[in-house]
Amino acid sequence: xxxxxQLKDKSFKPFISAEEIAEVNKQLADRINADFEGKxxxxxxxxxxxxxxxxxxxxxxxxxxxxxxxxxxxxxxxSSSGTVKKLIGLMDALENRHVIILEDxxxxxxxxxxxxxxxxxxxxxxxxxxxxxxxxxxFEASFDIDYVGKSIPKKFIVGYGLDYDGYGRNLKDIYQxx
Numbered sequence: 001x002x003x004x005x006q007l008k009d010k011s012f013k014p015f016i017s018a019e020e021i022a023e024v025n026k027q028l029a030d031r032i033n034a035d036f037e038g039k040x041x042x043x044x045x046x047x048x049x050x051x052x053x054x055x056x057x058x059x060x061x062x063x064x065x066x067x068x069x070x071x072x073x074x075x076x077x078x079s080s081s082g083t084v085k086k087l088i089g090l091m092d093a094l095e096n097r098h099v100i101i102l103e104d105x106x107x108x109x110x111x112x113x114x115x116x117x118x119x120x121x122x123x124x125x126x127x128x129x130x131x132x133x134x135x136x137x138x139f140e141a142s143f144d145i146d147y148v149g150k151s152i153p154k155k156f157i158v159g160y161g162l163d164y165d166g167y168g169r170n171l172k173d174i175y176q177x178x
Contacts, residue, residue: 005175007167012158012175021160024149029060040064041098047071049104052161053132068092072111094122104161105133109141116143
């Protein structure tokens, strides 16, 4: 892992290595494979941040699966705007399907709080949440998270799909703000 990374006007220090991320993804996939053995799963990845995580996780999935993408946004700069904007809708029917939502990070939970009721209204056979990273100290919602890769402190992070104003998504490791 390299040292300090400069993105625009902010500096970020190493936090989680690409190797640790790969191990967390493998552990999540192993649990999902075991829990849904013999079933088909529809993964719904939340764009933009989860695209790297979703790609790596799905490559570790052995059960029958499909993946779809929904784009919602609630971040501006370093903090959540609190406003969720659904920009790209879901094209797959969810009724009687096992659905797993993939998130790169869950902090306040506001994005999923707005999204979950509309997904539950589609009457899936099951609806599970899987996140690479979780900030329990920032969490304000009441829903359960079925698969948490790693709990982290309430710090702003970038890399591995996570960004600062669109920058840093390409970093293989995850960095936290200095």
